[in-house]
Amino acid sequence: MILIADSGSSKTAWRLRGPDGEISQYLTDGLNPVHKDVEALASILKDQLVRDLPVEEALIQEVYFYGAGCVPGLPSERLAGVLKNLFPEAHVEVSDDLLAVARGVCGHEAGIACILGTGTNSCFYDGQEIASKVPALGYILGDEGGGAWLGKELLAAYLRKELPAGIHDAFVKRFNLDRSQIIDKVYSGGNAAFYLAGFSKFIFHHREDPFLYKLVYRGFSIFLEKNVKRYENFEKYPVHFSGSVGFYYSTILRKAASDHGVFVKNIVEGPIAGLTLYHQK
Known part of the structure; x- marks a missing residue:
């Protein structure tokens, strides 16, 4: 199962792709790692996303997070660590919002x-x-x-x-x-x-x-x-x-x-x- 996020400073749009291709949608607060510490990031993810997922966290195989503030460096690494703790079996990638747009509009x-x-x-x-x-x-x-x-x-x-x-x-x-x-x-x-x-x-x-x-x-x-x-x-x-x-x-x-x-x-x-x-x- 694949979890995908597009995050701004105020809100984050999520998509969960199931094994049969079905898509579920979720919305949480923004997760800009420059403006939020580890505790705030984890709290938002647990309270606004994880509890609503229809599957156990361990079944998520891939997480692709794109967002504002997710430039290479410590903030992105901090967010990636939080995601990895929540989804321990998943491959986790954190990228910036420009790459999100490029992949979202250009595809391959x-x-x-x-x-x-x-x-x-x-x-x-x-x-x-x-x-x-x-x-x-x-x-x-x-x-x-x-x-x-x-x-x-x-x-x-x-x-x-x-x-x-x-x-x-x-x-x-x-x-x-x-x-x-x-x-x-x-x-x-x-x-x-x-x-x-x-x-x-x-x-x-x-x-x-x-x-x-x-x-x-x-x-x-x-x-x-x-x-x-x-x-x-x-x-x-x-x-x-x-x-x-x-x-x-x-x-x-x-x-x-x-x-x-x-x-x-x-x-x-x-x-x-x-x-x-x-x-x-």
Whole structure:
């Protein structure tokens, strides 16, 4: 039996593949090993996953865990140790979320895999492992086209009174924010990236407005230029996307990609279904 996980900082999606190919689904809190110690990791796994599994832990033969914070080093080793203690007979692998996306959207074929959610990331995937990647710089230095970038551009346009009158009025009615509140949240509050990304929903609901359509299109165009088109022979490979922003704005994303000579294949909200197929094969 195979257990597969795709974990963010807030939640973890699990799939259990039984001996006859049947799939069971589970959801637990996020298991970022950078932010949680051994006791917290073990507690979440025991209380939210193990007790609900239909089989004894010793019957799990393979565990593939992909998640935020699972870069090589001590945090990943700590999480792998917790998983090995819980599933003593299993082969355990812990990998980062970019490899999860690559395997989830590309399967066993070479391609360019991209994350387009709150933040952004990308890599060239050879069909089994990540062969190369453009550095992800986070929401301050990069993340063009991601949710935080979209929110940042919207807020800047609002504060500079660049929004069309109808969009400006809708924004005021929805949020009723002044400059001091925005500046405080962005520069003094925690999780500024998530705060900024929260405004992407407003853009989505008004995405037919020419100003906001162009804002999203511009963000995706910059992402393609600074990421996808940096890979050698990018035009020869399919490009895949995972993440809420790419998924919900897929029409604009495909248009921008077409205009840049980029062939987009899969756009998914998350990689867990594809990961399940990958490990079945």
